[in-house]
Amino acid sequence: MFLSSYANAHQVAKAALFKEAESLHGLFSRQPIEHLAVGQSLFFEGDEAKHVFEVVEGTLRIFRILSDGRRVITGFLYAGDIVGVSLKERYLYSAEAITPTKIRRIARKTFDEAVADSDDLRPEVFSRVCDEMAAVQDQLVLLSSKTAEERLCTFLLKLLQRTIAAGNRDTTLELPMTRQDMADYLGLTIETVSRTITKLIGKGVVNVVNPAARHFIKIEKPGMLAQLAGDDSECPEMHRDLMVQGDRRRH
Amino acid sequence: MFLSSYANAHQVAKAALFKEAESLHGLFSRQPIEHLAVGQSLFFEGDEAKHVFEVVEGTLRIFRILSDGRRVITGFLYAGDIVGVSLKERYLYSAEAITPTKIRRIARKTFDEAVADSDDLRPEVFSRVCDEMAAVQDQLVLLSSKTAEERLCTFLLKLLQRTIAAGNRDTTLELPMTRQDMADYLGLTIETVSRTITKLIGKGVVNVVNPAARHFIKIEKPGMLAQLAGDDSECPEMHRDLMVQGDRRRH
DNA sequence: CGCTATTTTGAAAGGGCTCAAGAGTAGTGG
DNA sequence: CCACTACTCTTGAGCCCTTTCAAAATAGCG
Structure with missing residues (x-):
């Protein structure tokens, strides 16, 4: 799912002082920016999860379509968020721009290798995954009671x-x-x-x-x-x- | 939150052939078994997250108590599951045995270091975190519609x-x-x-x-x-x- | 300005909740 | 072995919040 952007901001900043690639944002910063129009999809539920994305600007919705046509939105993505980390083979949801959006992408393979190699990146990824997990759980509490x-x-x-x-x-x-x-x-x-x-x-x-x-x-x-x-x-x-x-x- | 036990079973098995410590289960297997009586708590929401646990036998409930007294159970833990990984400082929920339960524990610090050092452990942890995330999202869909x-x-x-x-x-x-x-x-x-x-x-x-x-x-x-x-x-x-x-x- | 999509408002119906009581099941001790 | 108590679970009746269905009001846009 998505990863909150205000995770461990100090850690990101510290790493950036030394080498840009030593922060997740730095990792993405070398990639070209892509534009999404309103309503345009970034990926679909069930697609092979080939890329990890950083939202540079704009907002997206993350959702699933149920068999009876109902739609469940499991989250929104804002500037600074990263999507596509905590996944295995396939995306578990679709992502769609709800405003004009700018994103950068990295191949999962590249991303995973970079994270595996860097002692700076791993804690940042971990921190974001934790924030994401906490957010989903809060949503769970909201929905159940x-x-x-x-x-x-x-x-x-x-x-x-x-x-x-x-x-x-x-x-x-x-x-x-x-x-x-x-x-x-x-x-x-x-x-x-x-x-x-x-x-x-x-x-x-x-x-x-x-x-x-x-x-x-x-x-x-x-x-x-x-x-x-x-x-x-x-x-x-x-x-x-x-x-x-x-x-x-x-x- | 909890981590599903049927995650990447083949990977676990493969690692176990070489060295026991190279699988998560192996990591825990050297720790002494602790017993929990029915209703006994393993930890409380808000507690400092000092340990990671493996459920050896039995079942636990994972829950939060809301300000008005309502209880939200966010999951159950069964034999083979691991709890306490995707957390920062504190536990986000309480855990309580609902049957007589056996567990093993490892200090987070030890756990984190072992995972950081081992190229075999990291994918296993990652896989379990992914499964956990997928489970929470399914629950989210269930509750919302x-x-x-x-x-x-x-x-x-x-x-x-x-x-x-x-x-x-x-x-x-x-x-x-x-x-x-x-x-x-x-x-x-x-x-x-x-x-x-x-x-x-x-x-x-x-x-x-x-x-x-x-x-x-x-x-x-x-x-x-x-x-x-x-x-x-x-x-x-x-x-x-x-x-x-x-x-x-x-x- | 006219057309369409989105949002608001209204009235009625329904699914799950609340309150309340009854039925099993266990555990205790005489 | 049988009260007696304490729990958990089931069942019933009425109500309330949210949904459903329907239509009007408002915004967005060529």
């Missing part, structure tokens, strides 16, 4: 944290994906996503900056958004020592 | 495939986990799990071998079980070339 509102808020919160981490002071988010994409990612219908956003606007938590641009959402009350997202980062401690039985809510 | 019946059937089917892979000819499954465990794993309530099993018995798909032993379930119609599980291994091809728009069902 959160309400529509909690799901939406969790999603928006993650996007918000992304832009804040990128140094953006404004709390206005650009949602490059459609409502249908959000629905397929959050395990909801497009109608529920739409209704839930309307409800959040009603509560004053978020707002559309300009009714014309529904893909720009301003987070008015980040604190409340985090509240509604539900995961007060779980609470493992309550479980420790004393098995607090009995008062399990829902599910 | 399957009905209660489909979830149950998918779960039973996976267990069936496990026992068949282990060379068992009988289609009777032992379910070491409680109904509540299954519910927390499948994103359902215990009542829905119970009702769905009753429904499957009514359809003649499965049966309880002996009403006294509800943890032993015989699969009477494996074919029908696979049907009801829903994932005719998805269908990526229908999507290729021609973007078949429009007739997306549900969600």
Whole structure:
């Protein structure tokens, strides 16, 4: 699956001081940039996994199509992310550009050899795989036990944290994906996503900056958004020592 | 998270011919066996991830407790599985024995060094991480778009495939986990799990071998079980070339 | 400006949840 | 061996959130 870009940023930076090829980004930087138009596919589920990709610019969706036509989006890729590492023979999902996108590619064989040879690259790859695993597991928790509102808020919160981490002071988010994409990612219908956003606007938590641009959402009350997202980062401690039985809510 | 045991079995076997330490199992085999009683914890979410474990015998559940007390089981561990690899500082989940269990442990530091040093171990670790990632993603698909019946059937089917892979000819499954465990794993309530099993018995798909032993379930119609599980291994091809728009069902 | 795709809104139906009680199963100790 | 208790599992009834089906409103674009 995809690998988060904000993984071990310090390590990347350190390595870059010495030799560019000693960081994953450096490894890709020598490759030519390729352009993807909106809706264009990078690869398909089931294809032989011949390349590893770095997203230079833009956004992609990662998804599977089920036998009955339903689509499940398992993640989004943003600038700096790397796809195609934790795979064997074949891609387990399709990848498609949802905005005009720039990518670089490296043959898996080349990539694997470079990683096997470099003591700097291995920890970086490992770190990204760990982040990816953590992200999928969070998504698993979201899907197995959160309400529509909690799901939406969790999603928006993650996007918000992304832009804040990128140094953006404004709390206005650009949602490059459609409502249908959000629905397929959050395990909801497009109608529920739409209704839930309307409800959040009603509560004053978020707002559309300009009714014309529904893909720009301003987070008015980040604190409340985090509240509604539900995961007060779980609470493992309550479980420790004393098995607090009995008062399990829902599910 | 956990790592599936049937990963790259041939590679493991090959390495074992030469030197035992050149396979992951060999690496653990020198460690003393530790015993866990039913309900005993191996580690807690949030704990410093100091060890990597191999399950020698028994079954464990991997889970998180949410702030409102709900429990999400993200996986089960069986004999041969390895836990604690794809992690950074801390465990992202708790692990608890659901049957009497035997495990071996290795310090992460030792483990990481052994893997970094050995050209045989690295591919095996990589392979297991890939399998783990694929499993989590399948679970993600299950949770985001399957009905209660489909979830149950998918779960039973996976267990069936496990026992068949282990060379068992009988289609009777032992379910070491409680109904509540299954519910927390499948994103359902215990009542829905119970009702769905009753429904499957009514359809003649499965049966309880002996009403006294509800943890032993015989699969009477494996074919029908696979049907009801829903994932005719998805269908990526229908999507290729021609973007078949429009007739997306549900969600 | 007209056409199409996307999004929103409404009303009704349904699947799974909640609450509540009953039925088995085990374990304990007299 | 049989209460007695504690659990797990099953079953029932009603409700609620999300889905489904349908249509209107809004944006995007040639």
